[in-house]
Amino acid sequence: MYRLMIILTIVPLLGVAQDGHFPLGARNTALSGTRYGHSDGWTLFNSLGAMADAEQTMFITSYQNRFGLPELQTLGGGMLWHQPKFNTGLKYFKFGDRAYNQQLLGLSAANRFQMVGFGVGINLVQTHVEHWQTIQHFTLQAGFQAQLSEHITIGADVFNIGNAPEHPLVMQAGCSIRPITSTRLNVELARSIQLGNRLMAALEYQLIERVFVRTGLHLQYARHFRSQARSTFGFGLLPGAFALDYAFASGYGLGDIHEISLTRHFRKK
Amino acid sequence: MNRLLPFCLALCIMWHAQGQNTDEIDLEAFAERLFQVQDDDLPYDDLYESLLMYHTSPIPLQRTDYAQLASLHILSPLQLSSFFQYREQHGRLLSIYELQAIPHFDLHTIRMLLPFVTVDERTDSRPLLQRILNERNNYLFGRYARMLEPPSGYQRPDRTGYLGQPAALYHRFRVSHPGDFSVGFTMEKDPGEPWQIQPSQRQYGFDFYSAHFFLENQGRFKKIALGDFQLQFGQGLVFGAGFSAGKGAETTNSVKRNSSGLRPYTSALESGFFRGAGFTLQSGKLETTLFASFLRQDATLRTDSSFTETEAFVNSIQATGLHRTASELAARNTTGETLLGMAIRYPINHQLVIGATSLYSRYSVPLLRSPNRYNQFEFNGQVNAVGSVYGQYYWQNAVLFGEAARSRSGGLALIGGAVVSLTHTLDFSLVSRRYDRDFHSFYGNAFAENSRVINEHGTYWGLKYHPNRRHQWAAYFDRFTFPWLRYRVDAPSQGYEWLSRYSFFPSKTATAYLQYREQHKGINLPGDHLLPMVGMGIKRNFVINADYQVGRSLALKSRVQGSTYTLAGQTTTGMAIAQDITVSLRRWRFSGRIALFETEDFTNAQYLFEKDLLYTFSVPAYHGTGVRSYLLAQFRATKALTLWVKYGRFRYEGVESVGTGMAKTDGPTRSEIKAMVRYRVW
Numbered sequence: 021m022y023r024l025m026i027i028l029t030i031v032p033l034l035g036v037a038q039d040g041h042f043p044l045g046a047r048n049t050a051l052s053g054t055r056y057g058h059s060d061g062w063t064l065f066n067s068l069g070a071m072a073d074a075e076q077t078m079f080i081t082s083y084q085n086r087f088g089l090p091e092l093q094t095l096g097g098g099m100l101w102h103q104p105k106f107n108t109g110l111k112y113f114k115f116g117d118r119a120y121n122q123q124l125l126g127l128s129a130a131n132r133f134q135m136v137g138f139g140v141g142i143n144l145v146q147t148h149v150e151h152w153q154t155i156q157h158f159t160l161q162a163g164f165q166a167q168l169s170e171h172i173t174i175g176a177d178v179f180n181i182g183n184a185p186e187h188p189l190v191m192q193a194g195c196s197i198r199p200i201t202s203t204r205l206n207v208e209l210a211r212s213i214q215l216g217n218r219l220m221a222a223l224e225y226q227l228i229e230r231v232f233v234r235t236g237l238h239l240q241y242a243r244h245f246r247s248q249a250r251s252t253f254g255f256g257l258l259p260g261a262f263a264l265d266y267a268f269a270s271g272y273g274l275g276d277i278h279e280i281s282l283t284r285h286f287r288k289k
Numbered sequence: 290m291n292r293l294l295p296f297c298l299a300l301c302i303m304w305h306a307q308g309q310n311t312d313e314i315d316l317e318a319f320a321e322r323l324f325q326v327q328d329d330d331l332p333y334d335d336l337y338e339s340l341l342m343y344h345t346s347p348i349p350l351q352r353t354d355y356a357q358l359a360s361l362h363i364l365s366p367l368q369l370s371s372f373f374q375y376r377e378q379h380g381r382l383l384s385i386y387e388l389q390a391i392p393h394f395d396l397h398t399i400r401m402l403l404p405f406v407t408v409d410e411r412t413d414s415r416p417l418l419q420r421i422l423n424e425r426n427n428y429l430f431g432r433y434a435r436m437l438e439p440p441s442g443y444q445r446p447d448r449t450g451y452l453g454q455p456a457a458l459y460h461r462f463r464v465s466h467p468g469d470f471s472v473g474f475t476m477e478k479d480p481g482e483p484w485q486i487q488p489s490q491r492q493y494g495f496d497f498y499s500a501h502f503f504l505e506n507q508g509r510f511k512k513i514a515l516g517d518f519q520l521q522f523g524q525g526l527v528f529g530a531g532f533s534a535g536k537g538a539e540t541t542n543s544v545k546r547n548s549s550g551l552r553p554y555t556s557a558l559e560s561g562f563f564r565g566a567g568f569t570l571q572s573g574k575l576e577t578t579l580f581a582s583f584l585r586q587d588a589t590l591r592t593d594s595s596f597t598e599t600e601a602f603v604n605s606i607q608a609t610g611l612h613r614t615a616s617e618l619a620a621r622n623t624t625g626e627t628l629l630g631m632a633i634r635y636p637i638n639h640q641l642v643i644g645a646t647s648l649y650s651r652y653s654v655p656l657l658r659s660p661n662r663y664n665q666f667e668f669n670g671q672v673n674a675v676g677s678v679y680g681q682y683y684w685q686n687a688v689l690f691g692e693a694a695r696s697r698s699g700g701l702a703l704i705g706g707a708v709v710s711l712t713h714t715l716d717f718s719l720v721s722r723r724y725d726r727d728f729h730s731f732y733g734n735a736f737a738e739n740s741r742v743i744n745e746h747g748t749y750w751g752l753k754y755h756p757n758r759r760h761q762w763a764a765y766f767d768r769f770t771f772p773w774l775r776y777r778v779d780a781p782s783q784g785y786e787w788l789s790r791y792s793f794f795p796s797k798t799a800t801a802y803l804q805y806r807e808q809h810k811g812i813n814l815p816g817d818h819l820l821p822m823v824g825m826g827i828k829r830n831f832v833i834n835a836d837y838q839v840g841r842s843l844a845l846k847s848r849v850q851g852s853t854y855t856l857a858g859q860t861t862t863g864m865a866i867a868q869d870i871t872v873s874l875r876r877w878r879f880s881g882r883i884a885l886f887e888t889e890d891f892t893n894a895q896y897l898f899e900k901d902l903l904y905t906f907s908v909p910a911y912h913g914t915g916v917r918s919y920l921l922a923q924f925r926a927t928k929a930l931t932l933w934v935k936y937g938r939f940r941y942e943g944v945e946s947v948g949t950g951m952a953k954t955d956g957p958t959r960s961e962i963k964a965m966v967r968y969r970v971w
Contacts, residue, residue, distance in 0.1 A: 199711070199712050199714075200712050203711040203712060203715070221750075223711075225717075235750065237748075237750060237768065239785070247785075247809060247825070249766075249768040249783075250768070251748040251768055271768060271770075271783075
């Protein structure tokens with residue numbers, strides 16, 4: 021019971037820490053939640069428009085340690101299946117422990133039409149509070165990404181399309197600038213009815229072949245609280261058919277967040 | 290031939306830039322680029338003096354290394370590697386103009402670099418005395434300044450006010466040659482300080498004297514310093530003297546400190562330096578710096594039966610250097626500070642430098658602060674020791690740097706970062722720091738939001754984009770938290786700040802920029818609360834500035850700036866408009882300004898750089914409602930003798946007196962006159 025008390029006390033505090041639409045992936049976290057311009061397996065969670073650009077089948081899995089509290093652990097994974105005509109994906113996400121948890125199961129599909137990628141998905145979200153209730157909702161998500169030039173990509177996503185008040189609508193839009201192959205700069209804005217505007221900016225730099233370093237900043241404007249700034253860092257390694265990403269995020273009132281992700285690619289024969 | 294052609298081209302292009310004497314370089318413009326303007330908590334004098342020391346001891350380009358050249362904060366990592374690559378391929382630089390031939394060096398960069406570098410390096414085998422007596426770079430300065438309306442502090446007959454004359458006096462002599470020697474002395478008296486001979490207070494005439502005798506490249510001794518000197522090693526956690534701009538409009542190159550090592554001290558600021566002897570010994574690649582210093586500090590001696598009835602202690606060390614009143618004079622030089630320090634620097638190869646520092650300091654009487662919630666982790670006691678290890682690594686177009694320090698209290702300070710030229714037009718910087726609330730470093734000056742290296746965690750990102758020579762955009766974002774309370778902030782607090790500056794260079798003679806800065810920082814809410822409440826103060830500043838030259842003799846500068854401050858739903862504002870004009874006529878040069886300002890409170894005071902006497906720096910706070918005007922005249926009487934006179938005046942609207950306490954003056958105006966003479970002795 022005491023764990024339930026802790027969770028119920030902390031979860032409202034997490035209001036500003038949660039992004040409201042189940043983002044996942046250490047690359048996404050290290051880039052402070054910015055997501056356009058690249059097409060990795062984590063687009064399954066973060067940007068369905070970018071998912072259309074994936075050119076390999078991938079298995080993904082990620083573990084997030086939030087503030088060192090076992091009650092707030094997050095993990096998830098999925099499969100992105102690349103086919104010549106369109107990409108499809110299946111994903112699973114879990115936050116919390118036995119006393120309080122949220123789980124998500126989702127199906128997505130994405131396709132590219134000329135320079136624009138489109139994607140749609142349907143998610144089943146279950147929220148469980150021990151000794152109280154378990155509720156389930158269906159939500160929809162959709163997104164697009166367009167490559168305007170060799171250097172500039174823009175994108176937008178809508179999450180939680182549906183009527184569930186527990187999962188308010190979230191929108192995100194932004195652009196990614198890639199002046200040279202080794203450098204990517206992202207600037208994105210997210211907005212939900214409950215959380216106010218979030219401004220994110222991030223940089224990814226390819227240090228050497230197969231090694232990336234990342235950093236980002238995240239500015240959460242809040243109507244009734246003080247605005248908060250957070251910083252994120254991370255790196256990515258690409259050994260063979262695998263991609264290993266790590267992210268560290270600081271600036272939350274409760275502590276730091278660490279995330280580690282693994283991707284297995286299946287290259288086209 | 291392939292080397293001669295760019296050299297000739299460069300010579301032609303830069304003829305214009307060469308027209309000005311490097312002694313008269315516009316340090317104001319340089320400082321304005323580097324320092325974050327419009328802030329009240331920056332030690333501008335200190336920054337400027339450090340900059341000045343670089344200007345008067347230019348870096349010898351023939352021998353300089355990465356660290357030294359990077360310490361100017363002008364060159365990007367890409368330009369730095371280009372320079373050393375060029376020097377390696379082509380050998381010694383024939384002339385300063387050859388800089389134009391180096392890839393990625395543009396005229397704008399070179400112009401900024403010129404006042405601080407030299408290719409003139411002689412190997413002179415004459416005896417030292419002869420070298421000194423034949424050195425042309427020797428100047429004697431005399432400076433006088435006073436306020437024309439006497440403040441009330443001078444009008445008290447009962448010796449409770451200022452005891453000295455209202456004039457400020459400053460004299461300095463220095464003869465120096467880069468890479469060889471520097472000898473000089475400085476003497477100074479602030480306004481209100483008595484010129485007196487009081488052996489009991491160790492005062493002999495002027496209030497402050499400083500002298501140095503500094504030699505370089507004496508066999509195995511790379512540097513030898515006697516008298517007053519400064520040290521800069523690593524990222525400044527332990528030894529942070531020297532030029533360190535930190536957050537400013539130069540968002541990428543200025544975030545990294547550099548190990549410039551032992552340097553002579555020539556400033557008139559009365560704290561933050563060492564007095565004694567030191568040397569840097571080179572054995573193989575290893576450079577070892579050792580020094581001993583004894584400096585008298587200002588502090589009011591107290592006794593208290595709750596501590597001990599007989600032994601004296603002090604509550605705080607006063608760093609203002611002002612000794613105008615009986616109480617300030619009583620605190621003068623009461624506390625001795627003995628310092629012993631060591632620093633080693635070991636360049637493993639061209640790319641990697643590692644080092645370590647340590648500093649032991651002991652006060653002659655204990656420092657026991659008046660207990661307060663916010664200062665309970667500050668230093669208390671008599672003895673402190675602090676040590677650090679540092680390193681920096683130059684890799685392709687990036688430089689990585691870091692330092693870790695620990696003080697005797699157990700407090701840790703960590704800083705690490707990188708400056709990267711992502712492309713040849715885009716530079717990026719990142720600095721992360723973590724200073725414990727009980728880390729004590731008296732001579733540290735590392736990258737921070739606070740003015741000291743204590744009680745702060747933070748991350749800084751900087752970007753600079755310069756697509757061509759006409760446009761430049763720079764921005765930074767800094768996020769910081771203060772894990773413990775601060776003065777006027779009764780809870781752990783946080784904040785962030787960002788700045789964006791777009792600069793436009795339409796021609797060689799015109800520059801304009803647009804700058805916006807926004808800072809969110811925790812501070813106590815005003816009013817009576819049962820428990821102190823910390824709110825978020827939001828300060829927004831903007832600046833629009835244009836500099837343009839008409840012909841060779843007329844230069845104009847127009848500036849509009851303003852700010853707002855919001856706390857607890859209340860917003861106050863301030864703004865200023867200024868027009869400057871500079872006219873050069875043969876041996877004369879006149880500079881003037883008229884500025885109009887209106888600010889609702891001191892938080893919105895407008896800080897504007899002013900042209901001043903040579904080698905002095907002025908960023909007065911314009912606050913209230915009124916007009917600021919000044920006229921500065923410069924006359925080059927002979928090649929050896931130059932004179933300056935400045936008259937400046939504030940006229941405030943709707944007030945009968947200006948200032949408070951002893952600084953209060955009657956009437957709505959406040960004006961000052963300053964004069965200076967510079968004479969080359971031989």
